[in-house]
Amino acid sequence: MISLVQVLLLHLGLGVGLLLWTRAGVRALLVGALAPAAALVWMGSHLQRVLDGDPVVERVEWVPSLGLAVDLRVDAFAALMVLIVAGIGVGVFVYGRSYFAGGEPSEVGRTAGLLVLFAGAMLAVVVADNVLVLYGAWELTSVFSFLLVGNQFRKASARVAAQQAILITGAGGLCLLLGLVVLGRAAGTYQLSGILAEPPSGTPVTVALVLIALGAFTKSAQYPFHAWLPGAMVAPTPVSAYLHSATMVKAGVYLIARFAPVFAIAHPGWRALIVIVGSWSMLAAGARAMREHDLKLILAY
Secondary structure, X not given: OOOHHHHHHHHHHHHHHHHHOOOOOOHHHHHHOHHHHXXXXXXXXXXXHHHOOOOEEEEEEEEHHHOEEEEEEEOHHHHHHHHHHHXXXXXXXXHHHHHOOOOOHHHHHHHHHHHHHHHHHHHHHHHEOEHHHHHHHHHHHHHHHHHHHOOOOOOHHHHXXXXXXXXXXXXXXXXXXXXXXXHHHHHOOOEHHHHHHOOOOOHHHHHHHHHHHHHXXXXXXXXXXXXXXXXXXXXXXXXXXXXXXXXXXXXHHHHHHHHHHHHOXXXXXXXXXXXXXXXXXXXXXXXXXXXXXXXHHHHHO
């Protein structure tokens, strides 16, 4: 039975391989589908154990002398996110085969490779049990999103949309990093499960939670950080469906959902911030969607 680390390495290997396979064409999408399919099979084989309350935990030593390690943990919530990332991923790859039929082989192969790498980064976000590993994967999703949106680099609209997306999400990512470092220092550990098991308190934690919320707002395109998402719909439909509907914008939702059960009651101001920004985004974006005629923009809002 393969491990979760091997599933992540499969995404890395397949993604890089497809980027180098310049003449693959639409075949690259079927090959790329193997990575999320492997994640789906892996999750299926461990699902009952996780649902029984026994999380899957893996640890890979990175720099033992500094105490750095890659900690992975899959509980019931992470399992749900894995099923979303991998399940929709397989569907998008299969759909992309017909969507990109007749496309320029090198561009299609590059798209497939970047999609696999993005899928691996998104998978790492939801299974990371070290907040610094989570942050690294979080930023990789932004980088691969930038490359996928700007893949059709001959189009000015694609270049502008890619730059706007990475500037907004990148700025939010810096806020997230600072928030996670402050939270980890206050808790005395950077292990996510450890922080949630014994949550710290105090003013630095409140500041950290606000910074983490800002990172989530930018990633999930909440008002007033929403402009990048409609612009990113210039990307091909499979890219938009996977990145900007099914997975990347869910990263912010995932992050808030991880911290809310522990910190929302202890920090009511933070909960109020989440509710106000989320409610305003829902109402304002819904009203804006009523004015649109393009289906992708309607879905974006």
